[in-house]
Amino acid sequence: MSLLIKNGLVIDPQNHTExxxxLLIDGGVIKxxxxxxxxxxxxxxxxxxxxVAPGLVDLHVHFRExxxxxxxxxxxxxxxxxKGGVTTVVCMPNxxxxxxxxxxxxxxxxxxxxxxxxxxxxAGCISKGQKGAELSEIGELAAAGAVAVSDDGRPVVSSSLMRKALEYAKMFDIPVFxxxxxxxxxxxxxxxxxxxxTVLGLRGIPKAAESVAVSRDVLIAKQVGGRLHVCHVSTRDSIEAIRAAKKCGVHVTxxxxPHYFTLTDRACDGFNTNAKMNPPLRDEDDIAAVIEGLQDGTIDAIATDHAPHHRDEKELEFEQASNGIVGLETSLGLGVTYLVKTGKLTLCQLIxxxxxxxAQIIGFDRGTLxxxxxxxxxxxxxxATYTVDVSKFESKGKNSPYDGFQLYGRVDMTITGGKIVYRNTEY
Ligand SMILES: [Zn+2]
Structure with a gap:
């Protein structure tokens, strides 16, 4: 089947096209x-x-299977x-x-x-059983098709294990997330x-809980090489550590x-568990730093950390509720609304x-037209604007703090391998 997409604004950052x-698609490829x-x-x-843009590539999702x-x-x-315009995802192995x-x-x-x-x-795990003690067989994971290794959900507590992970992953040319x-x-x-x-009377997580660990990881990567990819960056100090490392030539991405450039910890008001995530929502200064990081290239990618939970796991006291929000069906809209419409990034930069x-970070031949x-x-x-309605989400998870938000950037069609996999029929 061939498909002719007429009169669209074709944006392909890789080929500097806008x-x-x-665009003619035939036999699954761009003709x-x-x-x-x-x-x-x-x-x-x-x-x-x-x-008309290359399908989105989301480096960080939890599909739970x-x-x-x-x-x-x-x-x-x-x-x-x-439905969110995402044609490639990297599942976390937890x-x-x-x-x-x-x-x-x-x-x-x-x-x-x-x-x-x-x-x-x-991704495959960094450590066996994600226990943080013994390295998994990274070569076998890579050979089986893992595009990265990660113990996501948990940090690699041992600095020595992180060192070994970077060294082994380097041999198989995959990044450590x-x-x-x-x-x-x-x-x-x-x-x-x-x-x-303080207002809510909840125990706080200091920003240093993230930035200290990011600093350690980039310093290990500086020493031993390998490709370090830092997930879900949320604080100014983490971003500054990554910026400094990049200046020294460390292979860090x-x-x-989206929640780290759209919401602050005020969203937790009323003990809103749909604003509970890890790392936690920060403050205005961190949002400013995240946007600066996106603008100057310190932050390479926007990933959702799509983390669906059952309702019962969120309808609990704040401290007991699970961390995370679903993100796949709102990421493009949040990017367009909070970064493009505000003049922080161009559409081309967002894509x-x-x-x-x-796509380049995981060496997957996509992300271009x-x-x-x-x-x-x-x-x-x-x-075009649309109103986020979690009851209409395709995800089983409805845990989103964006329910009722008006966003720009409505997805109208998604194509994977030349096949239409989503078509918006609501307008
Ligand atoms: Zn994580």
Missing amino acids: AVMD KAEPEIVAPDAEVYDASGKV PGLEYKEDITSGSHAAA TKPVVDNAALVKYVINRGKEVGLINVLT SHSEDLELVDNGSMNEGYMS AETA EKMSTVP GIGKIADIVVFDPD
Whole structure:
């Protein structure tokens, strides 16, 4: 089947393209991108006024399969991704059991293929059982298709183990995704330490719990090499540590999540457990630092840390509630609304951080609309608004602090491998 997308604003950061033109997809690949393409046999989609961009690549999602399918599974997660314009995800391995062997890596990848909506990739564990003691067989994980290693959900407490992980992962040319957190500094805190934690009477988590761990990780990477990728960066000091490391030539990349440039810890007011996450929501100064980091390239990517939970795990006292929010169905809208419409980033820069660069970080040949490339595409309207309604989420998780928000950047169509996997029929 061939598809002709007409008159869209085609944005391809990798090829420095940003122009209104037509795009012809045939045999699953991009055949042509030029004005006024004639293709009599193709299905025609009119994208006037819309953006045609490479499908989003989300480096950090929790699809909860195997073992925690009551929260999410690869089917529901894939549908949520497709609805959000996301055509590739990297699943974190903190499932039940954890993905610390080749068989489970293959299981996740194959389940994604069976569902057949998006590219479901996975990280494997850094340590066996995510226990932080013994390195997993990183070579076997990589051979089975793991695109990274991570103990996400938990930090690698042992500096020596982090060193070994970077050294081994380097041999197989995959990055180490670090959930950088100093658990002693966290000290059972449940939200950012500051005015709001005092008001709410909750134990706070100091910003240093993140920045101390990020600093350690970049210093180890500086010493031993390897590719360090810092997950969900949320504080000014973490960003400054990464900026300084990049200046010294350390191979470090970083991601942040939309909640770290859109919300502060004030969202926890009223003990709102849908604003409880790890790292916790910070303050205005950190939001400013995250945006500066995105602007100057210190932060390479925007990932969602999509973390679905069952309602019962959120309808608890704040301290007891699970950490995390769902993000796949709001990430593009939040990026367009809070970064592009405010003039902080251009549309091209946003797409670079949500597609092109994350694809490069994991060495996956996507994130571009080059001729001959596999047609993973998102078509969205940057000027159309929509209201977030969690009851309509494809994700099993409804734990989002954005319910009722008006956002720009409505996703109208998502294409994976030349196949339409989502079409917005609501307008
Ligand atoms: Zn994490």
